[in-house]
Structure formats: C-alpha cells, structure tokens
Amino acid sequence: MLRQCLAIMRREVFYLWRDRGLRHILLFGSLLGLMLFYAVYSAQVLKDIPTAVFDLDNSAASRELVDKIGKAEYLKLVASTASYDDLRELIKQGKAVVGVVIPENYGRNLALGRQARVLAVIDGSNMIYATNASAALLTVTRTLSAQAGVSALVARGVQLQQAKDAYQAIDISEEAWFNPALNYAYFLVLALALNIWQQCCTLAACLNVIGERGMKSWLQIRACGISKFRFFASKSIAQIFIFMAVVLPLYILGFGALKLPLNCSWAALLLFTLAFAIAVHSIGTLASSFARNAVDAARFGMIIALPSFVLSGYTWPLEAMPVYLQKVAWILPQTWFFQGINYFAFKNAGWNLMAHYILAMLAIAAVCYGAAAVFIARS
Known part of the structure; x- marks a missing residue:
C-alpha cells in the first residue's frame, strides 16, 4: 500500500x-x-512629494514658510506660481501633488498674534500621495505654529523657556512598533x-x-x-x-x-x-x-x-x-x-x-x- x-x-x-x-x-x-x-x-518610504506654492503675501513670514516647505523631509518644492489657476493646472497635469496657498496678511496676522490661515490643496486622486503629503504638511505647520506661539509669549515678557513649556504643555511622542520606519517594502x-x-x-x-x-x-x-x-x-x-x-x-x-x-x-x-x-x-x-x-x-x-x-x-x-x-x-x-x-x-x-x-x-x-x-x- x-x-x-x-x-x-x-x-x-x-x-x-x-x-x-x-x-x-x-x-x-x-x-x-x-x-x-x-x-x-525599494524607496521604502515616500519622499520628495512634488509641491507648489502660491504666495499672495510675499512677506518675511511667508518666505520663511516657503523655505520650511522646501526643506521638509518628505516634500519637494517644484514651483512657485503666480496665480491660483496656475497652481490648479500644475496639480491637474500631475506636475505637483500638493499646493500651498499663503493668503494676504499672513505675516501681519502672525505679528499681531492672530490666527493665520494657510490653504493646503492635495491631489486626492492618489491616496498614497495624499495621506503622506497631508502628514508632511502637518509637521511643517505644527513647527511654525509652535514657534509663533512661543514668540508671542516672549513678546509679552515671558521667559523663553517658560514660553516653550507653556506652549508645549502636552508633548506627544510618537513611536511606531514592529515597523519603526513605516517601510512600505x-x-x-x-x-x-x-x-x-x-x-x-x-x-x-x-x-x-x-x-x-x-x-x-x-x-x-x-x-x-x-x-x-x-x-x-x-x-x-x-x-x-x-x-x-x-x-x-x-x-x-x-x-x-x-x-x-x-x-x-x-x-x-x-x-x-x-x-x-x-x-x-x-x-x-x-x-x-x-x-x-x-x-x-x-x-x-x-x-x-x-x-x-x-x-x-x-x-x-x-x-x-x-x-x-x-x-x-x-x-x-x-x-x-x-x-x-x-x-x-x-x-x-x-x-x-x-x-x-x-x-x-x-x-x-x-x-x-x-x-x-x-x-x-x-x-
């Protein structure tokens, strides 16, 4: 048998x-x-996400924001447009995945301690790009927001370290387990x-x-x-x-x-x-x-x-x-x-x-x- x-x-x-x-x-x-x-x-993580900027303010503060976007780890500044329509066309043609519109009076509002709004336009036709781009932009804006908040407190006479501690009362520390680099591969x-x-x-x-x-x-x-x-x-x-x-x-x-x-x-x-x-x-x-x-x-x-x-x-x-x-x-x-x-x-x-x-x-x-x-x- x-x-x-x-x-x-x-x-x-x-x-x-x-x-x-x-x-x-x-x-x-x-x-x-x-x-x-x-x-x-093989790239393991998504980097160099094509980003375009439309700066309506053209102030020192707005240029600092553009500089931060250009130096962001996962973003790549590919163009500065002259109009909203130009920005839309870049994203429509796939030359940019992210568009950042900095409004007028952005720098003035920051200097006066007011909330400064920035429009982030993200191409949602590619979800992988969209989720990664959103996270990268959030990191940039959080950093600048914290710096602006600390500067406002210092201008009111608060000591620098106290201002940092007050503005960052809750410090969230992120730690990815089992795949620390969030590696797609x-x-x-x-x-x-x-x-x-x-x-x-x-x-x-x-x-x-x-x-x-x-x-x-x-x-x-x-x-x-x-x-x-x-x-x-x-x-x-x-x-x-x-x-x-x-x-x-x-x-x-x-x-x-x-x-x-x-x-x-x-x-x-x-x-x-x-x-x-x-x-x-x-x-x-x-x-x-x-x-x-x-x-x-x-x-x-x-x-x-x-x-x-x-x-x-x-x-x-x-x-x-x-x-x-x-x-x-x-x-x-x-x-x-x-x-x-x-x-x-x-x-x-x-x-x-x-x-x-x-x-x-x-x-x-x-x-x-x-x-x-x-x-x-x-x-």
Whole structure:
C-alpha cells in the first residue's frame, strides 16, 4: 500500500514537472513577483512629494514658510506660481501633488498674534500621495505654529523657556512598533509575492481531479484496482509538497537576501504556511472535482483566488467592509493566512493565536476535501 502511494506521488511530481508552462509558473511566478515588488517599493518610504506654492503675501513670514516647505523631509518644492489657476493646472497635469496657498496678511496676522490661515490643496486622486503629503504638511505647520506661539509669549515678557513649556504643555511622542520606519517594502512586498504564489498553487490544484479524467491512463489506473481515495490522496500529498518546495526559495530570498522582517521562528512560519497550502489545495481540488473540463476548473479556482487578497483585509481593513463581505471573507483561507502572516512575521504573536488561525484553515480544508470526495465518489 505504501509503495503504491509513493509510486503515485512520484508519478504526480513527474507530470507536474513535465508540464513546462505550469512548472515555470510555479517556480518563477512568485519569485519574479517578489523581485518586482521589492524594486517597486525599494524607496521604502515616500519622499520628495512634488509641491507648489502660491504666495499672495510675499512677506518675511511667508518666505520663511516657503523655505520650511522646501526643506521638509518628505516634500519637494517644484514651483512657485503666480496665480491660483496656475497652481490648479500644475496639480491637474500631475506636475505637483500638493499646493500651498499663503493668503494676504499672513505675516501681519502672525505679528499681531492672530490666527493665520494657510490653504493646503492635495491631489486626492492618489491616496498614497495624499495621506503622506497631508502628514508632511502637518509637521511643517505644527513647527511654525509652535514657534509663533512661543514668540508671542516672549513678546509679552515671558521667559523663553517658560514660553516653550507653556506652549508645549502636552508633548506627544510618537513611536511606531514592529515597523519603526513605516517601510512600505516591509509591509507589502512579501504579501504581494505570496498572493502570486497562492494563485499559482490554486491553478495547479485545479488540475488534481479533472486532469486525470481527461487522460487515457485514468482507465488503466482504475483497472489496477487502486481506490479513488488512495489515488487522489497520494496526488494531493505530492502537490502540497511541491507547493511548500516552491515557497521555500521565496522565503529564503525575502527574509535572507532582501532582509524582510521575520520575528517568529522558521518552524512556526513553515507550519503556518503548510496549513494554508493544504487549504488552498483543497479549494483547487473541489473546483477540479465538479468541473466539466480543466479550463472550467481553472476558472472556478481563479474566481476565488484572484479577489481573495483584496477581501483578506490586508490592504483595506475588514472592519471597514460591509458586514456581508466580512462574513464571506472569513470563509476564505486567504483571509486567515494574510491576516496571520502579518501577526507572525512582524509581531511573533505566539502559538495561541497561531493555533486559532491554523485550525481555521484546516477546518476550511476539511470541508472542501469532504465536498470534493462526494463529487469524486459519484464520478
């Protein structure tokens, strides 16, 4: 019996390797994705956001504000416009993402201790730029506001240090944990590469059952008296082994060469990934068991695999989605995996949480394999 299972597994590995297109997809798809995404996000944080200024005041105070904007860490002053329409056109053409309009009497209001309003125009068509630009501008204005407040108190006879203490009565100290530099590469690169990997694995698993029915060898296998359960169980073990073998170079390159953060142990990571590989394979096997042909099976698998990353809550919080979508998302193993990979790689969340996620993925796998077994038994 064991020898028979091993022979089926060797046969499955041979067939997967012989399929040149599928072999290249499994071997190189996720690796190329990892390198591509790392190159895209190699800057790690967004800097040099194009900024234009329209200064209606042209006072010493307004020029100081322009100078501060030009020296801001994440902003890059690209133009000083002569009109509001010119500023609008720059942003419309994509030459500037941020526009700062300094009104008349800006310097006079500051000198009199009055509130001085400045208009910040941000191109909201690119949310990544918009959120980073807003934070960068807020840092500049807070600094200048604090300086103006302190100067006003000093002008009233308050000692400099007392003025600083009075104006900064509450000192907020920000500290980012687990990703201190707020590095986009750390947050996105591995997840995007793993998304390609899971799609490739789903595509391969979709051939698990229907790929045999379309071959003449299927009649020979049935004539040998090999049970369907033993045959497809052996094939599944071989495919899951290949899925894990394919993800290993991805992890080694990501965590080793590219220095992506890994705070949990390798054993924990691989165990967690194995549970996900089993769950993904079960979905592909289920699609393969009731599909009429290999093309239909691949379509069913991709319908689930392609949108699952968006639904997983990795790039947009699950809590912000409609309730019905949240319920659908938690049915998918991709949600458990992509939510969990963040906890484990960044935070080393521990075995208690890991067990919950692993059991959820294995439960999904059991349901899918069970349904697939029913379809296979009827065929």
